Amino acid sequence: MSGAQERPLRADAARNRARLLDVATEVFTTRGVGVPTEEIARAAGVGVGTLFRHFPTKEALLEAVMVRRLEAIAARTARLAAGSEPAEAFLACFRLVIDRSAGRNEFAQALAAAGVDAHAALQESSTAIRAQLAELLTGAQQAGAVRPDLGLPELIALMVGTTTAMEHLGADPVARERIFEVVFDGMRPR
Amino acid sequence: MSGAQERPLRADAARNRARLLDVATEVFTTRGVGVPTEEIARAAGVGVGTLFRHFPTKEALLEAVMVRRLEAIAARTARLAAGSEPAEAFLACFRLVIDRSAGRNEFAQALAAAGVDAHAALQESSTAIRAQLAELLTGAQQAGAVRPDLGLPELIALMVGTTTAMEHLGADPVARERIFEVVFDGMRPR
Amino acid sequence: MSGAQERPLRADAARNRARLLDVATEVFTTRGVGVPTEEIARAAGVGVGTLFRHFPTKEALLEAVMVRRLEAIAARTARLAAGSEPAEAFLACFRLVIDRSAGRNEFAQALAAAGVDAHAALQESSTAIRAQLAELLTGAQQAGAVRPDLGLPELIALMVGTTTAMEHLGADPVARERIFEVVFDGMRPR
Amino acid sequence: MSGAQERPLRADAARNRARLLDVATEVFTTRGVGVPTEEIARAAGVGVGTLFRHFPTKEALLEAVMVRRLEAIAARTARLAAGSEPAEAFLACFRLVIDRSAGRNEFAQALAAAGVDAHAALQESSTAIRAQLAELLTGAQQAGAVRPDLGLPELIALMVGTTTAMEHLGADPVARERIFEVVFDGMRPR
DNA sequence: CATGAATGAGTATTCATTCAT
């Protein structure tokens, strides 16, 4: 499904790549994208050279992290869409995106920004998710569960906005749920 | 409450300070906080030395910019609160905060950062706004226009989130209005 | 005569700039262009930041060094051209270029390379010298002292080549003089 | 004279070594010595590891390339010396060296670097050529075709210089020939 | 033997901040 032909990658190389991605995800998410590459490499237990062998640019690393996130979301979304009725699936997916996008805002924003600039891989997986979202949205609208005048751009904006809101709320589950209620109620037809 | 007594500041010094604040607001808002101090100074028509005389740190400059913004919002809010009935005032104020927070998100978020890390001056004006918002919120709730279980933290989170959402929508006024509708509808009692 | 309007430059700044140029000339000439910027800065008694304030790029520094050399050569050449008869002036100038171009070859080559790629300033002073050389060449040819079929490109190639030859000869003055004799004899009409 | 006894080298190993040398010659000549080892290995169709097994150092690779060149020149020179009269042989050999040294100058200069710093193998083949050149030179001088006061060092310097000159002239065959004429005329007894 | 992943010292450049003019 991906256009590039990658050779299997040696066992240790694959492990390093994975560690790098994990560490980068954690670090970018909690401390922002300003963290030095060297620190990421150290945290992953490899030298900088290794980091740059796997990801030729810091930006490429960031992109890879986001692609992985987006793909995870897309996979879950697909499962949700398949297993429930439209309205439910739509809301479940909305929650999913919010939960998975948790972390530093500058980071989460890339979800939407992807559609605008971004490079190949990101573009691709971002497009995939957008398509899924569009379908879910239409389904929920046809089921009468969501206001029919809400477009995909607004939906994404609401998702990004909700993510940001959640970040500022911290962990309090009651408050978080209240935010979801407000947004979900607001999206219903009047 | 602040320990230092400020002497009146010479006329030209005051003018420089004001220009610096104006330019910094513009620059931080449109291009983010990553812009070099030197560039800000140049745009304001002064040397870097002057910038650092007025604001001992880049962070201090950023803070000053935000304080000014918050104070402007507070003033408007006060006027709104005085001149309209509670529910209307509440919504008008919500819009106001969103519109005035426009620009780079990292920036707008400082509103909420209040209790967390911010410095004295920011703390202070942020607290002032929070008080006003709390009052407006309570008023709107007593008037039956807003769900009674919505707390101040959730309100602020919604504001920050809405700001973010707006940023991602760009200028399209119809879409922006739709976001407002969703959030306002969602805040109403069920 | 130079197109850019430079303000006078503070005394210390001028001194630093000059030191930087001197050190860079020395270092590039004797050890090649691979020498780290930091070392050049240290040798000039300034921080790297200062180096980069004066020359925004390592390449810019190299260019400045060469421009200075070229300008020095051009000035001397002009004086030579004015004070002697064509044939003599031509040969004197040839010697001058060789002597002034001494140093690491990669470096000296830039003289000719200048006409090909190079940036504004270098281009300019390089063009100036080329014009002078062309005039001297023509004069010498009309005086019957140089083969008439020798063009400016060949002349410059011979200069660069002679410089290289001299480098490989070291300081032995007799051998050096013999090289000059060979080249000068060779340039005479047959 | 060299202490290590080399075992015959497996067929594929020999092939790899040869390919490496060919590629390195091509690459160093056309793009300079700054090209990364990895790229050379890739172009030769082997891994870096293999490159470093055959040549323990990048410098060693460079040296090997030059030795091969020098040996090729030496072989041709020997044939020339055997088959023509002294004066002709001398000039033909001069041309040969120039033509064979074509390419990046830093490269051609190794010829002269002989007595200065070079390592064993280079030293050796360089010395061999020098001996041949000395003989040819003497022959030409005895035949009255070359000024008798020209020593071997000057001859080599002239060769290196001529190579450099040629590089700066590009491909124009007429101009190149003119350079040869100048140098050859210049070398004649007065 | 071949491979290519890992390493990490080394390099150019930026930018907040200080201080001599």
Place this chain on the structure above:
DNA sequence: GATGAATGAATACTCATTCAT
């Protein structure tokens, strides 16, 4: 007070060389 030159720590990225697979 204002200026802008000087500073140097910090940072992304490269590349010769080593070594596990």
